[in-house]
Amino acid sequence: MRFCPQCGADVVDGARFCPACGNVMPTAAPSRAPVDPLINRTLDAKFLIQELLGVGGMGRVYKAVQLSLDKVVCVKVLRPGMTQDETLVRRFQREARAASRLNHPNSITVIDFGQAKEDGSLYLAMEFVPGKDLNKVIATERPLAEKRIVHIMDQVLSALADAHAAGIIHRDLKPENIMVAELRGTRDFVKVLDFGIAKIQESAVPEPGLTQAGMVCGTPEYMSPEQARGEELDARSDIYAAGVILYQMVTGQLPFTAPTAMGIVTKHLMEPPVPPSQLAGIRVSPALEAVILKAMSKDRSGRQPTAIALQQELAAVLSPVVAPAQEEPLPKDLFAPAPASRAAQPISAQPTQQRPASPPVPERPPAQPATPQKSSRLPLFVILILLMLGGGGAAAYFLFLRPPPEPPKIPDAGPVIAPDAGTIPLAEPVAEDGGPPPVEEPAASADAGAEAAAADAGSEAISEQAQAFYNLGKELMARQEVDKACKTFEKAIRAAPSFAAAYKAAGSCYVQLGDTERAKKHYQSYLDKAPDAPDRDAIQQMIDAL
Structure with missing residues (x-):
């Protein structure tokens, strides 16, 4: 663990920028012995804090035990000084409400949230996911096979599609917020974490001043151009971040780097990414490269319009006959007569099943007209x-x-x-x-x-x-x-x-x-x-x- 020499905030090892003030971290920042008053303490008479897992822009994440169930959980605690800022307190409470709305196998499950009676600390308790984040997977296990890349990203997009349907935009999607674990008998089971600065699009109950247009929140390396400009965001901002993550999974490096956060943001705004196939030693199929570059379009209208659409394109990279994982809600006139070219799509909420590539479907001759006959079977x-x-x-x-x-x-x-x-x-x-x-x-x-x-x-x-x-x-x-x-x-x-x-x-x-x-x-x-x-x-x- 390091600390920022400018503001004194805790900074996780390897981070280039301070999550609190955005200061560029020195290559060899001074370290200090970790002194954490929460370790071995019971929080709000509910959670026994055991160890520090990580540090974010709004607080710290601990491994803890939920005393009532004797169950290992994660507890995120807001920074002590921030409890005096009513805007930040409301944002934290909004994070808890947003996360509690998500009920998807690939989204982190919120167990509890509240304010500790002892010192007023705000906390959010979540399920504990054993494993490692995608950033560590990329760093230690690359090169990743395309099948594995698609398998991991398909689950991320499945969680995003569920959140987008609930009106929630992640806004800070990055490999550190994607846990990869051996879970439920599945290798590379994904959990998307930290909808902490997610914007809830609720016109009925607006919260003025919280993450509105003109306020920039997120991580520079994965920030969409419109997010960098402080514009109103939609689901396509998360699509851009997913494209950056795909780029990093394929190449092992970020598409844009610079000495400062502003330099990185400027490149997101102005420079096109170098196609992965043009980087030395990188092998990538043309189909996957095309999907990645489309997701990273500067103009949001040039990207895949939804997480579902990106899922479908990734599935087609492996096999054109793999069924899409999800689809938009079916139209009300589903059973009305429609042109023969209209294609109904499945709406399953589970990640796409991977299948071996299948040979092309042979063309069939046009069907001959037949005499109508009555039948008791369904059309x-x-x-x-x-x-x-x-x-x-x-x-x-x-x-x-x-x-x-x-x-x-x-x-x-x-x-x-x-x-x-x-x-x-x-x-x-x-x-x-x-x-x-x-x-x-x-x-x-x-x-x-x-x-x-x-x-x-x-x-x-x-x-x-x-x-x-x-x-x-x-x-x-x-x-x-x-x-x-x-x-x-x-x-x-x-x-x-x-x-x-x-x-x-x-x-x-x-x-x-x-x-x-x-x-x-x-x-x-x-x-x-x-x-x-x-x-x-x-x-x-x-x-x-x-």
Whole structure:
């Protein structure tokens, strides 16, 4: 740990600028013995502070134990002197409210926030994520394979898409705010941290003076041109930062450097980045390079318009048939007649499943007109849309448009640990003959845990056990093992009866199995559990069509 020679604020090792005053840190700054009065102290009679994890512009982050649950957590504490500044106090409180609105597997979970009775310290308690930040991954593990780059960034964009849908802009996205861990049986599981200076676009309840246009907040190396100019921001500012991070993951270096923060900001405003392929020793596919440079366009209108759009372009880098991870809410006139060229897209909220590249789809001759016949089966276009609504866009493609592919090789993702439920194996190692590995059902103890969790139906929190079943169901759906996926989603529902996404996913499974009654029942439960769902009207039309 270092300190700023100008203002005396704590500065994390390796930082080039002071997070408090922006002063350029000397190459060899004087150090001092860490003296932290919070270490080994109980904060607000709730959290036992154990060690310092990091320092930010607004405060310090500690590893602590939540005494009521004996659970390891992170606690962010506002700088002591800042509690006297009412504007900063309101901003901290707004950060807590903003972060508490996020409920996504790739976003950090807020546990509690408040003001300590002992000394008035403001704090924000969050889940503890073991692992290392993306900055350390880039520094110690590069060069990173393109598949790994896309896998990590896809999860970041999934979290951003969820935040943007809630009206939240991150404003300070950088590798240090992206944790990469071995979590839930998945390597490189991502958690996006620190929506601490996020701007909430709430016209109904404005907070004058807080992060308004004309006020510049963020990190110079990842700051969008419009953010540097102090303009009103939208989601495309985060897209620019994501482009800078992609550039850094590919090249191992930042696109713009300068001796001062103002020099870096000026380059973001005026200079185009050097294409990664023109840097010595850098290997990058033309497709990925094009996506990165588009995301870093100086004019925000030249970037991908949404995090979802950037996800789709990254997915296409690996394979043109990989389904996009998410899509905008479906239009209300979904079932109205539309031109044949109109393409419905899936809206799954999970990161894109990686798949091996598939050969191009052979062109088919134009269909010959057929004599209309009455049938009790659903029209083909309705079935296609039903599949897409449940996150089954890829399934619709494979079932109706593409010749049967070779069974995909699913990499060993390791076990997902469900609390009090044993280990849920995601996949066995792939056999040498390339055949698909069998997927085992969760252990019997998981069923017992799920049934016990069902008693807590009134709780809005989704247990880790239910989330584990849900993630496994999504993977089974990606493998086209629909029957097993149905059973797994049902277990997620039993573990968390208020888990709306599990009802929707199960409904999609039953549509594919032809069980329309159960599909209607589960889609209706989804609407009951998520009354404000953006696709509510489309789901209701689908129920009526069934």
